[in-house]
Amino acid sequence: MSASNLFMKPGFVRAPLQNGVGRYVCQLQRVVLKFCKTHGASRGLRDFIEQDLVEFAKGNPGVVVYLKPRRHRGPVVVAEYLNGERIWMNMHNKTHSEITKWIETLRTQQGDVSATRLRKYQYTAYPSIQGPWSPFTFREPELNTAELPDVKFGENNRLPTSATEQLRLLFERQRLGDGQEKTAE
Template identity: 80%
Template sequence: MSNKHLFLKPGFVRAPLQNGVGRYVQQLQRIVLKFCKTHGGSRGMRDYIEQDLVDFAKQNPGVVVYLKPRRHRSPVVVAEYLNGDRVWMSMHNKSQSEVTKWIEVLRTQQGDVSGTRLRKFQYTDHPSIQGPWSPFTFKNPELNTAKLPDPKFGANNRLPMSATEQLRIMFEKQRLNEKDLKTGE
């Protein structure tokens, strides 16, 4: 087992501000597009800026968009979120459609969750003193030592007769009646 988790920041994975309960709060706060005006690796980023950036800014008025031209550098997108996370993504030699897709991914996520060591797997604002529910919470403990299949624990003895079984019984009765009629003649 590795100790890689010791170097990750601890935290919880949960929707901040109970997102989606009252209203949706977009988590992306700021996005910085860094690119070179002449470098060939920035072509997809420049095409995105020329064709799609104005539409993105109109559709997302809560997101601040910064353009930062840099000489002879690879294109980079830096996204900053409400929880303080910063996600840095290289866009070197990506096409305009790929840049559009990655910016949409950054827009819809809530920060860098993958770099977080989880303290708990569940989180709630109103914790229960009984613990988390599981499918085995209210099961009979005799089930642990029973030899299965056991009619005592089976659900089939409580279910009504299926339609197939009813048809089979009707067919058997009809066949017996036909035999009785043939032998009675």
């Protein structure tokens, strides 16, 4: 472990790890846009509110957007996530396009996990270079071009006979063999 982790807060990942496997759940829960109606530093945020806020709200129905006008204060965007994290960003003198990019970044991330030292029970200094295992790791490459359903790739054809099945077949052959000898006598 490196010494850079000493000053990070320890914690666990509280967001769903396989988000997007069954369906995608946007981790951004709430966005609060704090701005001044007259202050010059809030110009970019006011432009974003006038031009893009309605489209952002229509495109992300699961995200609640609050507008909080404040007198003589700098513009701020506060993002709250499902895992309880809050990210506070100062938007002082940012342009409309920069604010659009930052809000899109806040929408697509899952919270401030990068500043957390992840605690886990397993640790290795040499992770696998092969990548994670998946159910398709050891599949035959012929399946990629085959027209399914195919008799060649049936379940019984691919699996070898188990030891239990071999013993059962051996027992059946012996029983039938003993039955034929008794009937011949």
